[in-house]
Amino acid sequence: MKTSDFNYELPKELIAQDPLKDRSASRLMHLDPLSGAVEHRHFTDILEYLHPGDCLVINDTKVIPARLYGRKEGTDASIEILLLKRKENDVWETLVKPGKRCKIGTVIDFGEGILTGTVIDIVEDGNRLIQFTYDGIFEEILDQLGEMPLPPYITHKLKDKNRYQTVYAKHEGSAAAPTAGLHFTKELLGQVEDMGVKIAHVTLHVGLGTFRPVKVDDVKEHHMHSEFFVVEEDQAKLINDTKASGHRVISVGTTSCRTLESAVSDDGILRAKSGWTDIFIYPGFTFKMVDGLITNFHLPESTLLMLVSALAGKDHILAAYEEAVRQGYRFFSFGDAMLIL
Structure with a gap:
């Protein structure tokens, strides 16, 4: 299975640069994973595809304003860093630009002394471990x-930080948003619950590994970066009860999907657990927990495109994407949605 098998042509003008004024006003493509048939709808029509007793699983992670701009002490050179993973004792694994300026021992000043970082180690992929010193509360x-760490294909500045958060974002720790959830408003979620659909919460702190380019020709040789996830006991029970009663578990986003498939045991039971996952889902994968998926339209040759291809079939996905291009759907993080069910 080659990475190039997951390529498709996308006109640049279809890459959404700004969120819609109304979160739920996006378009929705429904894809039948068995037949490959598609329907063109609006996102609020999602209610027509859900049944009482189903369970929507959402990722309640919260994006932190993880992009910082500073100055290197001694030379005053500009340094940009992106916080990736929180370690102990105010140490973070970071992506630094330009990396060549940041050897071990480099001190970086942010906000004219409000925050100071010292490079203490260089790890995998050239990432830097930086220890921060400050007065007060780090999150404040x-x-x-x-700044919000928007993906590189979004060139506009985000006016409202909250538009890169889901309305149910709770636990801080992500370097990127679980973007399938951006389409939901509190009102729409209320309508979902009112019709008898359960909503379960899991947490996966999205790292840049999710969006890391696949640089190998053979898909199986790609290695995912690990991301931290949590499945609570009561939420695991809610999801297991849904399966046991013969109803469907529908994941809101690929991150919720990866969390569920990381925490399910071979007997099909979801376990309450927390830890790190580097699960890589591509065609040939057997889903034990997820019956359906709400997702956005993903980059060519990306691990996310491979995941949806595992659920619906590569040929069905690529045909649906070609149709989405013809119909002028908006792509990627602030784009339109797809329902695979």
């Missing part, structure tokens, strides 16, 4: 100095 300083 980050909110003051940091």
Whole structure:
């Protein structure tokens, strides 16, 4: 299975640069994974595809304003860093630009002394471990100095930080949003619950590994970066009860999907657990927990495109994407949605 098997042509003008004024006003393509048939709808029509007793599983992670701009002490050179993983003792694994300026021992000043970082090690992929010093609460300083880490294909500045958060974002720790959830408003979620559909929460802190380009020709040789996830006991029971009663578990986003498939045991029971996952889902994967998926339209040759191809079939996905291009759907993080069910 080659990476190039997951390529498709996308006109640049279809890459959504800004979120819609109304979160739920996006379009929705329904894809039948068995037949490959598609329907063109609006996102609020999602209610027509859900049944009482089903369970929607959402990822309640919260994006932190993880992009920081600073100055290297001694030379005053500009340094950009992206916070990736929180370690102990105010140490973070970070992506640094330009990396060549940041050898071990380099000190970086942010916000004219409000925050200081010292490079203490260089790890996998050239990422830097930086130890921060500051007065006060780190999250408040980050909110003051940091920017939302929008993907590189979005060239516009985001006016409202909250538009890169789901309305149910709760647990801080992500370097990117679980974007399938951006389509939901509190009102729409209320309508979902009112019709007898359960909503379960899991947490996966999205790292850049999810969006890491596949640089190998053979898909099986790609290695995912690990991401931290949590499945609570009561939420595992809610999801297991859904399966036991013969109803469907529908994942909101690939991150919720990866969490569920990381925490399910071979007997098909979801376990309450927390830890790190580097699960890589591509065609040939057997889903034990997820019956359906709400997702966005993903980059060519990406691990996310491979995941949806595992669920619906590569040929069905690529045909649906060609149709989405013909119909002028909006792609990627602020784009339109697809329901595979």
